[in-house]
Amino acid sequence: MSKSVNKTITLKEVAAAAGVSVSTASRALSGKAEAYRISSATEQSVRKAAEKLQFSPSLLARSLRSQQTKLLGVVLPNVANPFFAAIAREITLAAEEEGYSVLLTDSQENSETEARLVDQLQARQIEGLVVCPVGIENRHLKSLAKQKLPLVLVDRGFDDPALVSVTSDHRAGAREGMQQLLEAGHKTIGVLQGLPKTLPNRERLAGVQAALEDQGLKYDPSLIAGHNFDEASGYAAAKILLTERPEITALFAFSNQNALGALRAASELGRTIPDDLSLIAFDDHPFAAYLAAPLSSVSQDVNQLGRVAARLLLEQIRTGTPPEQKHYQIPVQLIQRASIQPPA
């Protein structure tokens, strides 16, 4: 064991140690000995020298030369959010399997930051990009696609037919969730919505409406409240709805954070779940089963979301052409627990 500081070894030094030229060393080490008819003696001595010197090729130099960085970019609104973290993980694992590394960035739910990060990733010559777009603004993303950079949108797609996107089947999920409430006999159902203009939110509202119409009921916009997917919005919306419309017997929260807010609001208003109020939430959660009232939910298959996005991206890079199908929908799953009861 040497105690000296190991300086970085270059191919040149390996070549010198093996007594060959850099080109021969390069060929020997990159498995092209056969193709270049390099004698196996030479090949071995190069390999041995590399081994001894602990040579590790500079991916930087290789990338510059080959114009292939083996780098993927990922832009998420909030890396700490378990939902996005799960997506990050799937992409990371899939990338690693194919020799790609992942540059992870956090747009902080801000469209301008998102655009800036995308530019920065491009400056690093990423070969592909996964974005969970923050908002409605998608000019910068469209322009990426025009530049032929393989791009996949996850979770919050746009209805832009030019962009490849992977989302849950929000509409079907919301419809099924709503059906649960309706089948239990609820007639006046409050909806705690998320960020209004996003595609998931719009799709979920459409699902709610469809379920209502299935039953011959009419969609009443005054039963919709909320402005975001967080706890605060859920709390405020539930508080308003339950106060102004005391005839409400059930709530559909569009995120589990919204549901948490609803729980807090309900408790403050003295309404117990499920006896005095039924509740269902979009997105399942490990703790959902252990709540005072085990929470029924519409569960997104977030791992699948990430996996499909990664697969689509890597395939697009490999083949050089975008997939024919542009929009991929991942089914959601209804998880029935005890937070829904017939109205009193």
Next chain:
Amino acid sequence: MSKSVNKTITLKEVAAAAGVSVSTASRALSGKAEAYRISSATEQSVRKAAEKLQFSPSLLARSLRSQQTKLLGVVLPNVANPFFAAIAREITLAAEEEGYSVLLTDSQENSETEARLVDQLQARQIEGLVVCPVGIENRHLKSLAKQKLPLVLVDRGFDDPALVSVTSDHRAGAREGMQQLLEAGHKTIGVLQGLPKTLPNRERLAGVQAALEDQGLKYDPSLIAGHNFDEASGYAAAKILLTERPEITALFAFSNQNALGALRAASELGRTIPDDLSLIAFDDHPFAAYLAAPLSSVSQDVNQLGRVAARLLLEQIRTGTPPEQKHYQIPVQLIQRASIQPPA
């Protein structure tokens, strides 16, 4: 708006467009016009050309030339785990602020994978590395430090004095948690431990022992069970402990996943929290307050953990020398809720 595919613009083309040499273009764009006494007319024309062509310098080429990649590596046992995701986020945000990008990898709780990823990151010439080590094995990490690569360990440090690490004050936290149980009057307390040989686990056990000894009670290893930080281990350990030692009146779970397992086991055994069994857990959770029995916990300041790690790493890179203090402890916070009651 042109419809053509924007090919990548190089400095050479900008220089040509501005009618100057590449070096002048380089200097004009990197704010060195002053230092090289470039006429502001020239500077402006270069800037304008760059703007018009939408020039974005290749960080790849710049990195190769300058031997500074502005790249940080992060290795986490499981990116999808909210605890690690929070750390990833803090590092990402801090890095971004100083112009660094982050290569994120997932070791899948596997030491060999961890070592492989570290090598791979080195091949990309990262300037610094944050690792949440998987296990006990730390040869590859020590060797990194010897190679003078700035390195910071988070969460699961080693007691190796050569390595810089940031961890919660596990010992104090466990001691305080235990005190809560003891002060409520519990005498026989089961411990649901995590991965036994890890530093956090050992430190927490030491804290438990200290709290016991404070009260003149003795530490009974047969009251310790479990082998991991996940739900399954918590469940199995709680099941065994509560079955074999029915005199146990309280449980200390070393992770919130362990606590979840305990909840399931207790429910199966017909013991209600907090009436028939008290419970406290390491790690708080947004849902903890909304459980059937709002869960008391010892909360780690995970954001602070990530922030301090990032700061230490960036400082180390900036100054070129490791910090004098090697081990940083982040205080934990006791969160009192309703899951602890005096024994029946």
Next chain:
DNA sequence: ATGAAAGCGCTAACAT
């Protein structure tokens, strides 16, 4: 079967 040399896009030392 192997070496020499060019070049990926950039920066900086060395000319003028």
Next chain:
DNA sequence: ATGTTAGCGCTTTCAT
């Protein structure tokens, strides 16, 4: 005040 040149470490064409 600006141009020329070398070189970061690698791969590959072209030569022998």
